[in-house]
Amino acid sequence: MKGTMRSAASGTAGLASVGRRPVWAYVLIYGFLGAVTLLALTPTVWVMLSSFKTGNQIFTGQGFWPSPFTVQGFVDAFTQIHLHEYLLNTLIYAGFGTLGALVAAFLAAYPLARFAFVGRNALVALFSLALALPLVGLATPVFFVVRELGLFDSRLGMVIFYSALQFPFTFIVLRAFLVSTPPELEEAAMMDGAGYFTTLFRVVLPLARPALATVAVVAFVNIWNEFFFANLLLVSQENQNVQLALAGFKSQFGFNVTGAVAGATVVMLVPICLFLVLQRQVISGLTAGAVK
């Protein structure tokens, strides 16, 4: 696919866009976009607003806006539900998991982008296949392998597993990037006697920085939002990530509804803020990963 967010953003679209349109066309356009936005976002916005409500208001369901306005929910989320512990776990998983995936993928992407050797195409196809299959089908054997390795219900195990889970996506995007990059600089470095890893880290890595940043953001958000394998591979409360905590919140509704709702809001806001700040990276990373 040739489409890129770059061209989408820089105003090269061919569609006759600037021309004047009749008023009814605008009514139609904004009516349609407004309706879709409303349907897509109302429940989420309503829940986020609810995190500033009292438990009583939430239970009775009276009123869209918080009244009275309170931040007690956020206090409860940290003091009673101990949200910060889950946040810290998730930060560890997402941070180190992303790092692990990035290192493994970068190391594998370079030779598989540059050199021809026996089994190269098979390896690339194999790595790509993992991105095209519903991996939840592998749940039980993944659990079995992780347990046999002594990595069940462990933070280290989760970091390693998430590195593996994000590896195919990271690898594919990085390799595609390297394939499209001219090799002259590396060739020159190698001519001058620079070793493989020196070239890789001194010459290729700096060039690949934009691509690395892009996949890093996406991998981070993916791990942050991961529920299925966390649910499968973790049991202790002290190891749980925020998504497991969210699922647990549902059962908390009975006695600590304000904390649960405020906690859910905090957990959602992390990837939302990341997206708003790094919009270009997120979008181009996701687009790149999809068009396998």
Next chain:
Amino acid sequence: MSAPTTSTSGPLRPPDDERRAAAGRAAGAGKATAAGPANRTARRVVGTKIPRGMRGPVAVSLLPGIILFGTFFLVPFFVLVATAFARWGGLDFAWIGLDNYRRMFDDPVFYKAFGNTLFYAAASMFIQVPLGVAVGMVLALRPRGWRTLRTIIFVPFVISGAAYAVIFSMFYNPRSGLLNNVVGALGLPGDRDWLFDTTTARWAVAATFVFIIGFVVVLVMAEIASIPSELYEAASVDGATTWQQLTRITLPLLRNVIGTAILVRLLVDIGMFDLVFILTAGGPDDATATLALYAYRAYLNGEWGYANAVGSVILALGLVLIVTVRRVFRIGERAL
């Protein structure tokens, strides 16, 4: 309509899908090189032999990826294939041939889960993706504020399934949920338990994700941006209206990207678990259960062999649907 030539496909020699797609992807990943020349260099270099004395380092370089991939994808895959034909609960183990599959095809709950999974996939294909395409096409007209709208519409895409489950368990709550408040305010009976009423449950679950269209919108907008403007200029000169331009020029050229969007979404739907597990746990009466949830229940029961037989169906279903969509939308061939 004749196939137009674009700047990126122009300088390329006969089709080499992978590399061509690769160049496009990398450009998407924030690379600014002109695709043409970069492609030609890449073509030459991709065939290079490993330089003298670097075979060792290259092997070392490949190792972490191969180990991660082998341990967590390849080994589990072979375990799955083998134990799908066994009774296995971790310790006990016995080959039982096709018994797992026989049991599966005799179980009405399996068919329910299978049907629901297809139902969710259909909801994505026939509601979510078309809606996303429509919004993408409208936003590509660049009405005032399109950037902001694109951002806002994309936000739900970065919210996790678990968070969505929390949001919608509140939204659908029969007593305090927003939906029943609105329904009640409209003068209709506002006491329905949407998620736990067998007539509405599946639709209520589908309604949580069909509006997560940001990803489709972004894909579509990117593809539209790559359509050469001459096409539209020529059409305008010939007196084509905006509507005609959208339906006669843009839409046909989106075939490939629509297929891609469906692929990505099908992958999610076939493995759908988080939302259903947290929202309804598959209830009421398995009306919302999915294959992934059905397999997970078997796993919880210690019936690992059976869970893996179901897992093999999930993987096979994924493969079949993906191959079909690629065929139908001719992905891999060029749209332009």
